[in-house]
Amino acid sequence: MHPALEFEDVSFSYHTINGEVPAINHISFTVKKGEFISIVGPSGCGKSTLMSLICGLITPESGHISIDGMPLGSQTSKIGYMLQKDYLFEWRTVYDNVKLGLEIHRLDPKESNIDTMLENYALKDFTDAKPSELSGGMRQRAALIRTLALEPEILLLDEPFSALDYQTRLEVGGDIANIIKHEHKTAILVTHDISEAISLSERVLVFSARPATIKASIDITFPDECKTSMDKRNSAKFQNYFKLIWEELTNETK
Numbered sequence: 001m002h003p004a005l006e007f008e009d010v011s012f013s014y015h016t017i018n019g020e021v022p023a024i025n026h027i028s029f030t031v032k033k034g035e036f037i038s039i040v041g042p043s044g045c046g047k048s049t050l051m052s053l054i055c056g057l058i059t060p061e062s063g064h065i066s067i068d069g070m071p072l073g074s075q076t077s078k079i080g081y082m083l084q085k086d087y088l089f090e091w092r093t094v095y096d097n098v099k100l101g102l103e104i105h106r107l108d109p110k111e112s113n114i115d116t117m118l119e120n121y122a123l124k125d126f127t128d129a130k131p132s133e134l135s136g137g138m139r140q141r142a143a144l145i146r147t148l149a150l151e152p153e154i155l156l157l158d159e160p161f162s163a164l165d166y167q168t169r170l171e172v173g174g175d176i177a178n179i180i181k182h183e184h185k186t187a188i189l190v191t192h193d194i195s196e197a198i199s200l201s202e203r204v205l206v207f208s209a210r211p212a213t214i215k216a217s218i219d220i221t222f223p224d225e226c227k228t229s230m231d232k233r234n235s236a237k238f239q240n241y242f243k244l245i246w247e248e249l250t251n252e253t254k
């Protein structure tokens with residue numbers, strides 16, 4: 001089986017009037033189908049550039065990116081996004097927001113799985129509500145269902161929880177990660193929050209300062225009894241992972 005995503009020796013620089021700004025430097029990594037990985041790195045290191053490369057907004061200067069074994073751009077495979085802001089339209093009901101992507105693509109919501117998802121993810125009773133009536137967590141779930149309705153193969157999560165208050169953020173992060181697992185999606189989360197990366201993902205890639213290189217790829221595993229992200233945060237392994245990632249991030253000479 002091909003990996004969901006593969007970067008092979010990818011480099012990218014911005015060209016400005018003040019010269020070249022190398023952003024990504026010979027990066028190689030793969031993401032397996034159904035895997036949830038996080039990317040952490042210093043601000044300005046090239047994380048957004050990496051996301052832009054994956055969604056084809058910019059193309060590598062050298063190296064190759066493939067999705068499901070095919071060069072990026074050569075297939076109809078879809079990338080879904082979750083951003084910091086949920087971009088729900090306040091004048092539309094939850095249902096009308098959730099079906100928006102389908103509407104734009106002229107697809108019939110009745111033939112989609114949105115009703116099942118609204119039911120599974122505790123929004124069925126709110127289909128006629130306006131987004132302003134929902135909690136922060138419910139809004140993010142609605143935004144995720146809207147994205148999943150288009151059946152993306154890879155989900156890019158760009159700091160999707162950073163606008164939420166701390167407590168909501170903990171709950172919503174766990175909820176969203178569970179939904180993504182349940183729907184068997186491949187996900188790439190960019191976050192500044194080391195704890196979030198450890199508690200939600202199966203692997204953390206640590207990027208160096210610009211131009212980004214991969215300093216470490218750390219597999220995250222917890223004992224079976226650690227089911228929720230809070231269980232993980234309270235386990236002894238969590239502190240070890242945190243220390244390991246912190247050391248990688250702060251040791252720039254390595």
Ligand code: ADP
Nearest residue numbers: 014016021023042043044045046047048049210
């Ligand atoms: P991050 O998301 O990790 O904060 P970015 O990928 O946004 O980092 O940016 C990486 C580097 O590239 C930064 O130094 C940034 O200033 C530079 N950069 C980003 N976009 C542009 C652009 N359009 N033109 C020139 N330089 C850019």
